[in-house]
Amino acid sequence: MCPFLLSTSSPPRRLAGSCLSGLVLLLAIPAQAGAASGLSPLNAPVRVQMNVPDLTPQVPDIPDLREEVVPDFEDSPIAPGEVPPPPRADAPQEGEGAAEKDARPDLDTLFSMLRQEDSDKAWAGAAHSIQMLWLRSGSATVDLLMTRAAKAISVKKPALALDLLDAVVRYKPDYAAGWNRRAAAHFMAGDMGKALVDIERTLALEPRHWGALAGLAAIQQATDDDAGALRTYERILEIYPHQEKAEKAAEELRKRTGGVAL
Helix, strand or coil, rough: HHHHCCCCCCCHHHHHHHHHHHHHHHHHHHHHHHHHHHHCCCCCCCCCCCCCCCCCCCCCCCHHHHHHHCCCCCCCCCCCCCCCCCCCCCCCCCCCCCCCCHHHHHHHHHHHHHHHHCCCHHHHHHHHHHHHHHHCCCHHHHHHHHHHHHHHCCCHHHHHHHHHHHHHHHHHCCCHHHHHHHHHHHHHHHHHHHHHHHHHHHHCCCCCCCHHHHHHHHHHHHHHCHHHHHHHHHHHHHHHCCCCCCCCHHHHHHHHHHCCCC
């Protein structure tokens, strides 16, 4: 037995001839194996096979609620990229002593038309006029920001839209359409909480905003609150009795929840 192989504390001078030959033999084995494979001992590949368990966390499939229920927050009468036309020359202008209440009767009359007119054309005309009044900010800067935000939403870039709409609500905090459009961007980004906050702000400024109410109903449906969504759609129909999307959604929810018709 070679004492050097048993104890590293033994001095090298105890390495006997038989021990040396054994050590040479041990060194020669990998050298011969490398030579047989055409590789030098230092370059010979070392294959180590280990069974490593898959530690990747298993994430359950979560449905994208935004794809299941896409709310029509605005139902805008103009296409993304268009700017609301300027007010008529004889209309009261902002900063000329025309109080906001002077424009209110116009909206009240239009909302009354939504409930009283008998033809689809009359309903559509009244709804279009209301939406145009909602979109009119009185500021060219805000109109431009809103236009660019609408483009960003239309191409599904909510982060860009939010940057633009943050500026809108800071610059004009009493502009309901700005809060409503930002709610739509938050919804697209998947942030239901912030969308709800902006919907509440929109409805505080304009309780009859059926676009904001439609967004609220969509969030309620996405969170399995069908009864709440039905109440919201019924509220829309109180404001705009012939709103087709609300009519269809309410009818479907009545079937699902056993709710009663208005």
